[in-house]
């Protein structure tokens with residue numbers, strides 16, 4: 274049932290092109306217009322939403338962070354991302370013009386469910402982005418956008434994460450179209466690019482031998498840092514989380530811009546650091562800023578493991594290793610850049626002889642607060 278793979282996690286990592294394709298399936302009609310038929314919220318309500326709050330935990334919250342960058346850019350609606358347990362126990366400012374989006378693979382996470390209940394009490398509109406049909410969160414939310422990743426067995430979330438990001442992009446593109454925005458061309462081209470993502474994810478999988486090799490060599494490493502900027506920041510956080518939970522290695526994800534505000538003090542000779550580099554084709558200076566960060570940490574002896582886009586030769590002089598991924602737009606890149614980090618964690622845990630599917634102390638679905 275593991276389809277020839279050593280673990281369910283490895284199988285699920287390899288299922289990711291399908292998970293993304295299936296999440297897109299039936300949601301884009303032939304003319305490229307979005308069809309979100311499970312979304313039963315009145316369009317007038319969505320037009321009047323003035324704030325979106327994403328509530329989620331763990332990996333699902335990182336999907337929410339990626340969504341924030343995309344939705345704010347495409348829709349010009351402010352998006353906050355809240356850990357569900359923190360949201361629930363303060364006094365969040367939420368009202369009938371707020372759309373609360375709960376992201377959850379299981380649909381049973383108690384913290385996220387409580388956040389949905391709280392949001393409804395404040396008369397917010399609630400939308401569930403959930404993978405498990407018939408679970409509790411979609412039953413209680415006003416509307417549902419199912420991710421179609423298929424059952425996820427490994428405790429660590431991988432294909433559900435990619436499909437959550439995909440669903441959140443669809444939501445953003447839908448809202449952008451509905452609300453009429455000045456980025457119509459960009460929405461159309463992003464839809465085209467989204468359709469190309471399953472093939473590109475497959476290319477990342479096909480090229481994964483080097484990252485596996487490096488992971489096996491690094492089985493004894495005591496700590497790994499992850500840096501990213503913009504959408505690469507939640508990817509860095511997710512890479513660190515995967516390594517903690519699977520390989521029991523101390524790992525931290527940082528926003529690359531924070532380096533000089535503290536974390537650079539951690540850099541000493543030999544410290545492995547993954548850096549997620551944004552596309553050099555973007556319109557802004559993000560890319561050059563991250564390349565300078567790589568230079569800075571390398572000058573202090575860091576071992577730099579760089580995830581960059583095909584053709585990005587600028588990173589080569591400062592990288593001990595480069596894992597290239599296919600080109601795509603800046604906002605969609607997380608669907609590609611997180612994959613080498615997932616493979617790294619799974620392979621390293623495997624090399625340590627650990628149970629990749631059932632890490633210690635963790636449960637697949639956390640149904641207590």
Ligand code: F6R
Nearest residue numbers: 331332333377378379382429430
């Ligand atoms: C990490 C992981 C957890 C879950 C979190 C939320 O690999 O699996 O961090 O993402 O417990 O679970 P769901 O998505 O079921 O609400």
